[in-house]
Amino acid sequence: MFEGFKRIFKWGLKNFWRNGWLSTATVSIMSLTLLVITVLLMLNVVANVILEELENKIDISVYFKLDTSETDILKVKDQLEKLEEVNSITYVSQEDALVKFKERHKDNPILLQSLDELDVNPLEASLNIKAKETSQYASINQFLESVYYQEIIDKVNYMQNKDVIEKLNKIVTDVKAGGLILTLLLALIVFLVTFNAIRLAIYSSREEINIMRLVGAKNWFIRGPFLVEGVLYGVIGTVVSLLVLYPVFYFLSPKLSGFLPIEDIFGYFQDNLLAFFFLLLAVGIILGGFSSWFAVRKYLRR
Amino acid sequence: MINFNKTSRYYGDYCALKDISFRVKPKEFVSIVGRSGAGKTTLLKLLLKEEKASSGEILVDGKNIDEIKEKDVPNYRRKIGSIFQDFKLLPNKTAYENIAFAMEAGGRTDEEIAEDVPQILNLVELADKADNFPYQMSGGEKQRVAIGRALVHKPDILMADEPTGNLDPLHTWDIIRLLCRINELGTTVLLATHDREIVNALGRRVISLDRGQLIRDEEKGRYIV
Numbered sequence: 001m002f003e004g005f006k007r008i009f010k011w012g013l014k015n016f017w018r019n020g021w022l023s024t025a026t027v028s029i030m031s032l033t034l035l036v037i038t039v040l041l042m043l044n045v046v047a048n049v050i051l052e053e054l055e056n057k058i059d060i061s062v063y064f065k066l067d068t069s070e071t072d073i074l075k076v077k078d079q080l081e082k083l084e085e086v087n088s089i090t091y092v093s094q095e096d097a098l099v100k101f102k103e104r105h106k107d108n109p110i111l112l113q114s115l116d117e118l119d120v121n122p123l124e125a126s127l128n129i130k131a132k133e134t135s136q137y138a139s140i141n142q143f144l145e146s147v148y149y150q151e152i153i154d155k156v157n158y159m160q161n162k163d164v165i166e167k168l169n170k171i172v173t174d175v176k177a178g179g180l181i182l183t184l185l186l187a188l189i190v191f192l193v194t195f196n197a198i199r200l201a202i203y204s205s206r207e208e209i210n211i212m213r214l215v216g217a218k219n220w221f222i223r224g225p226f227l228v229e230g231v232l233y234g235v236i237g238t239v240v241s242l243l244v245l246y247p248v249f250y251f252l253s254p255k256l257s258g259f260l261p262i263e264d265i266f267g268y269f270q271d272n273l274l275a276f277f278f279l280l281l282a283v284g285i286i287l288g289g290f291s292s293w294f295a296v297r298k299y300l301r302r
Numbered sequence: 303m304i305n306f307n308k309t310s311r312y313y314g315d316y317c318a319l320k321d322i323s324f325r326v327k328p329k330e331f332v333s334i335v336g337r338s339g340a341g342k343t344t345l346l347k348l349l350l351k352e353e354k355a356s357s358g359e360i361l362v363d364g365k366n367i368d369e370i371k372e373k374d375v376p377n378y379r380r381k382i383g384s385i386f387q388d389f390k391l392l393p394n395k396t397a398y399e400n401i402a403f404a405m406e407a408g409g410r411t412d413e414e415i416a417e418d419v420p421q422i423l424n425l426v427e428l429a430d431k432a433d434n435f436p437y438q439m440s441g442g443e444k445q446r447v448a449i450g451r452a453l454v455h456k457p458d459i460l461m462a463d464e465p466t467g468n469l470d471p472l473h474t475w476d477i478i479r480l481l482c483r484i485n486e487l488g489t490t491v492l493l494a495t496h497d498r499e500i501v502n503a504l505g506r507r508v509i510s511l512d513r514g515q516l517i518r519d520e521e522k523g524r525y526i527v
C-alpha cells in the first residue's frame with residue numbers, strides 16, 4: 001500500500017516534470033484563475049469598505065426646541081438607545097452647536113458679529129443618530145414622530161434626506177447583490193477554464209492511459225499520478241499567483257489609497273497573506289484534483 | 303490451453319470474424335495469417351478481452367473468459383503478454399521505466415523490479431538503451447522493449463500483432479528470432495502477420511483467415527493466399 005503511494009507520487013512528479021511545457025501552460029492557467037479569485041476577494045473587501053464608509057456618512061439629526069431642557073433631551077437619547085436599530089447617538093448641546101457654527105463661518109465676520117449681538121444662543125441642541133443599516137432610518141423616524149416627542153422636537157431632518165437615504169440604500173443593496181453575482185460568475189468562468197485546460201492536458205494522455213490498461217494497471221494506479229499532477233497545479237499555482245500579487249499590491253497600494261477610502265490595501269493583503277495562501281491552496285488543490293480525477297475517469301471507463 | 307469455439311464478432315452488420323474454432327496447445331508457436339482486414343487483430347483483441355465476442359465462446363485454461371469479472375481483467379491480462387505493430391510504449395517513460403511500470407502495475411516489490419528489469423533488458427539485448435525514451439530508439443529497439451515488457455509477468459501466452467509491420471528486414475528477423483527464443487523457453491506464441499516470407503521461413507503451424515473466416519489450419523504450414 002505504502003509502496004503504491006510512493007510510486008504514484010514518483011510518477012506524478014516525473015510526469016509533471018517531463019510534460020514540461022504542458023505543465024507550464026496548465027500551471028499558468030491555474031495561477032491566473034487563483035489570481036482572479038484573489039483580486040475578486042480584494043475587490044469585495046474594498047467595495048465593502050466603500051459602502052460602509054458611505055453608510056457611515058448618513059445620519060439623521062433631531063433638533064429640539066430652544067426651551068427644551070438638557071435632561072429631557074438626554075431622556076430622549078436614552079429612549080432611542082434602547083432601540084434595536086440604533087447604532088450610535090451623539091448629543092450636540094446648544095453650546096457645542098454654537099462653537100461648531102462659529103468654526104464653520106469663521107471667514108464671515110459679519111455673520112459672526114450679528115450672532116454676538118444676540119443675547120441668546122439661537123442654535124438648537126440636537127441628537128445625531130446613526131442606524132445600524134441604512135434601511136432602518138425610516139423606522140427610527142417613525143419612532144420620533146410619535147406624539148410623546150412632538151412637543152419638544154422642532155424638526156427631524158429625515159424628511160429632507162429621505163430621498164438621498166433611500167437612493168443610497170438602494171445603491172448599497174444593488175452593489176452588494178451585483179458584486180456577489182459578478183464575483184460568482186467570474187469565479188465560475190475561471191474555474192471552467194482551468195477545468196477544461198486540465199481536461200485537454202489529460203486528453204493528450206488518453207493513448208497512454210489506454211496502454212497502461214493494456215499492461216494490466218489497475219484504475220487507481222493509472223489515476224493516481226494524474227491526481228498528483230492536478231494537485232501540483234494547484235499548489236504551484238497558489239505560490240505563483242501570490243508571488244505575482246505581492247509586488248503588484250505593494251506598488252499599486254500607495255497609488256490607489258488616494259481615491260479609495262481603504263488606506264492600505266497592501267497592508268490588508270499582507271496581514272491576511274496566510275489566510276489567502278490557505279484559501280487559494282484549498283481552491284487550487286480541489287480544483288486541480290477534481291478536474292484530473294474527472295478527466296481521467298472518461299478514459300478509464302469502457 | 304486456448305480454445306476458440308464457434309466464435310463470431312460483428313461490427314454492426316459487418317462480420318469481422320465468423321464461426322472461428324481452433325485449439326492451441328501449450329508451448330505452440332502459431333502464426334495467424336491473412337490479408338489486411340481478414341480479422342487477425344480482432345481475433346487477438348477478443349482473446350485479450352479488449353473486445354467482446356458477439357457469439358460463441360473462448361476458453362483459456364478451460365475457463366470461459368467471458369465470465370471473468372471486470373475487476374479481475376487486469377490479472378487475466380497479465381497472463382497474456384502482448385505486443386503490437388505500433389509498440390504501444392509509454393512515450394514519457396524510458397525503456398527501463400516502461401518495463402518497471404508494468405511490474406509495478408502487477409504489484410511487484412521494488413527489490414523484484416530492481417532485479418528483474420536489468421535481466422529482461424539483457425534478454426532483449428537493450429541493456430545499453432535502458433535510459434532512452436521511445437523517441438530516442440529505433441523501431442526494432444522499441445519493439446524489443448515492448449517484448450521485454452510483455453514478459454515481466456512471465457506470461458503463459460505471448461501474442462504479437464504484426465510486430466514487424468513497421469520494421470526493416472534486418473530488425474524484422476531480430477524480432478522473429480527473439481520470439482522463437484521466447485517460445486523455446488516455454489511460452490505459447492500467437493503471431494499475427496501478413497508477411498509471407500516470415501511465415502514460410504518459420505515452418506510452424508499456420509492458421510489462415512480470409513474475410514473473417516478460418517480457411518486453413520495446418521501444422522508446418524505455408525502462407526498461401
Ligand SMILES: Nc1ncnc2c1ncn2[C@@H]1O[C@H](COP(=O)(O)OP(=O)(O)O)[C@@H](O)[C@H]1O
Nearest residue numbers: 313316318336337338339340341342343344345
Ligand atoms: N471497431 C470497429 N468497428 C467497425 N469495424 C471494425 C472495427 N474494428 C475492425 N473492424 C473491421 O473488421 C475487419 C477486420 O479487422 P482487423 O481484425 O483489424 O483486420 P486485420 O488485423 O486482419 O487487418 C476489417 O474489415 C475492419 O474494418
Ligand SMILES: [Mg+2]
Nearest residue numbers: 342343463464
Ligand atoms: Mg491488424
